[in-house]
Amino acid sequence: MNVFEAVKQSVTTRQAAEHFGIRVGRNEMCVCPFHADKHPSMKVDRRFHCFGCQADGDVIDFVSRLEAVSPKEAALMLAQAFSVPYEDKEPPRRRKPRQETPEQQFRRMERYCFRVLCEYRNQLGRWKRDYAPKAPEDDWNPLFVEALQKQDYVDYLLDTLLSPDMEERAALIASYGKEVRTIERRMAELEAGAAAGRDGGHRSRAAAPERP
Ligand SMILES: [Zn+2]
The missing domain is CATH 3.90.580.10 (Zinc finger, CHC2-type domain)
Structure with a gap:
């Protein structure tokens, strides 16, 4: 009743x-x-x-x-x-669908980390290509530097996420979950910035140095 x-x-x-x-x-x-x-x-x-x-x-x-x-x-x-x-x-x-089991929570975090890291890895690839210095005297674009520095690291994280060893994956999520969130936020900010000024910022700096 x-x-x-x-x-x-x-x-x-x-x-x-x-x-x-x-x-x-x-x-x-x-x-x-x-x-x-x-x-x-x-x-x-x-x-x-x-x-x-x-x-x-x-x-x-x-x-x-x-x-x-x-x-x-x-x-x-x-x-x-x-x-x-x-x-x-x-x-x-109403409560049931909201309450995830630890297993479901883990799977969700796993998918989330994988998605963000894949996007970040693609982004690094684009930066490496688009912001590469055109001449030896050019300043290195910070995004190009980041691409060089982080690519191996992100590859390592992605490899670990694909590991068959669940404990290894869980350890990775526990130690890097916060960093993955930071990466996601930063990419969203960069994207918003890029949308605001498509031709400003890094892009024109990267394209400008055509001088001999
Ligand atoms: Zn009355």
């Missing part, structure tokens, strides 16, 4: 009204909280009905309107106040 059914079955509107401090007379009449009522014109039993303003509904409608909360919040409020047991089917169903 869900919380709505359970509350409606266990708590009358009269009990709820009294719980929220509304005085109910012997004939189950009370002053209506939903209009400026001088004489009790609301009847509260299992449900409620006001003969003045025609407000009408069940215990959940009553509390929802009285406390200005959603019907679900009202039901939960009542379930707690009156210790009504209920089965909540929704949270487990």
